[in-house]
Amino acid sequence: TKLWKPSQPLTPGDSAVAEAGRLLSEQQVIAFPTETVYGLGADATNKGAVQRIFQAKGRPADNPLIVHVANRKQVADLVTAIPDIAEKLMDAFWPGPLTLVLESNGQAAENVTAGLSTVGIRMPDHPLALALISAADKPLAAPSANRSGRPSPTTAAHVEQDLSGRIAGILDGGSTGVGVESTVLDCTSEIPVILRPGGITKEDLERVLGEVVVDPALANQEEQPRSPGMKYTHYAPEAPLCLVAGSDHFFQKHLKQVKSDGQRVGVMASYELAEQLDHEPVISCGSRENIEEVAHRLYAALREFKKSDVDLILCESFNESGVGAAIMNRLTKAASQIVSEQ
Ligand code: TXA
Numbered sequence: 001t002k003l004w005k006p007s008q009p010l011t012p013g014d015s016a017v018a019e020a021g022r023l024l025s026e027q028q029v030i031a032f033p034t035e036t037v038y039g040l041g042a043d044a045t046n047k048g049a050v051q052r053i054f055q056a057k058g059r060p061a062d063n064p065l066i067v068h069v070a071n072r073k074q075v076a077d078l079v080t081a082i083p084d085i086a087e088k089l090m091d092a093f094w095p096g097p098l099t100l101v102l103e104s105n106g107q108a109a110e111n112v113t114a115g116l117s118t119v120g121i122r123m124p125d126h127p128l129a130l131a132l133i134s135a136a137d138k139p140l141a142a143p144s145a146n147r148s149g150r151p152s153p154t155t156a157a158h159v160e161q162d163l164s165g166r167i168a169g170i171l172d173g174g175s176t177g178v179g180v181e182s183t184v185l186d187c188t189s190e191i192p193v194i195l196r197p198g199g200i201t202k203e204d205l206e207r208v209l210g211e212v213v214v215d216p217a218l219a220n221q222e223e224q225p226r227s228p229g230m231k232y233t234h235y236a237p238e239a240p241l242c243l244v245a246g247s248d249h250f251f252q253k254h255l256k257q258v259k260s261d262g263q264r265v266g267v268m269a270s271y272e273l274a275e276q277l278d279h280e281p282v283i284s285c286g287s288r289e290n291i292e293e294v295a296h297r298l299y300a301a302l303r304e305f306k307k308s309d310v311d312l313i314l315c316e317s318f319n320e321s322g323v324g325a326a327i328m329n330r331l332t333k334a335a336s337q338i339v340s341e342q
């Protein structure tokens, strides 16, 4: 794996971007930064190239990939039609962390859509990602650049941990901004449906659309989710994670209890809770009052706990407004246990 690690931040004009673009034309896979998390890209119109993404990640074949574009023409080339609603959303939020699910015209390789009649498309808000798509001169299918099941990568080092030796190269653009993935929005029905909460919040969407629905499967573990990827174990740290829902007092009581059972416990918490605890190790992922900061640091924090050090991770629950909905969606999936007060 070639790591293009700049002494100064990579810029779109660097030869590394051109070289990575050339490798993509040769059906290789390249990891690159976006504003959300690092993606693992391949030519979305080439089935063989896309197959290499699934191999490198160990990803189940029935989980479709998001196609990344650098301009609107590339969208038009992939879909049967662009509904007015989708046009409005692109105007409002692109480039940015919003994936639109539209009717596919079959131009994306069949393994990109995992056999669905729809295709998920987004324009990432990152100069290196846009430059790479332009250099390849193809839309790029790109899931998050982690081994399947692991927390998504927010630095090039995370990508290296998971995929070194399995992919052609990594463009190092430093750490990503938003920190959680894009919002996936199904635009094929009258009222758009949020299939995965992410960087563009429900509140953001409502401001533009009026009405938005959340896929009921997100709240109900029993129901079959409409976004195929949502049913797999995801975002899992090395040690089992227990999500604690309730007051700070309840968290402290539960911590005391699991410690008295003799378990080596790691705590993941806001600064506000962390400073109340007399415990090691604690990894803090930011302030409760700044939920964007928590999103930005979430995956790096999950990756920090090593199974050699802890038997169990106790993790605080966060408020679900704004990007908190995406944080709690990921933590609920990462958790092997949830304990609630009362
Ligand atoms: O921010 C992101 O979206 C990142 C960066 C790299 O762009 N990508 C990402 O990809 O998170 P991935 O593969 O880890 O997640 C894609 C999600 C999955 O939940 C998948 O099921 C859903 O999008 N998805 C893709 N195409 C779909 C479709 N046609 N219909 C419904 N869900 C779809």
Ligand code: MG
Residues within 6 Å of the ligand: 143, 144, 152
């Ligand atoms: Mg992923």
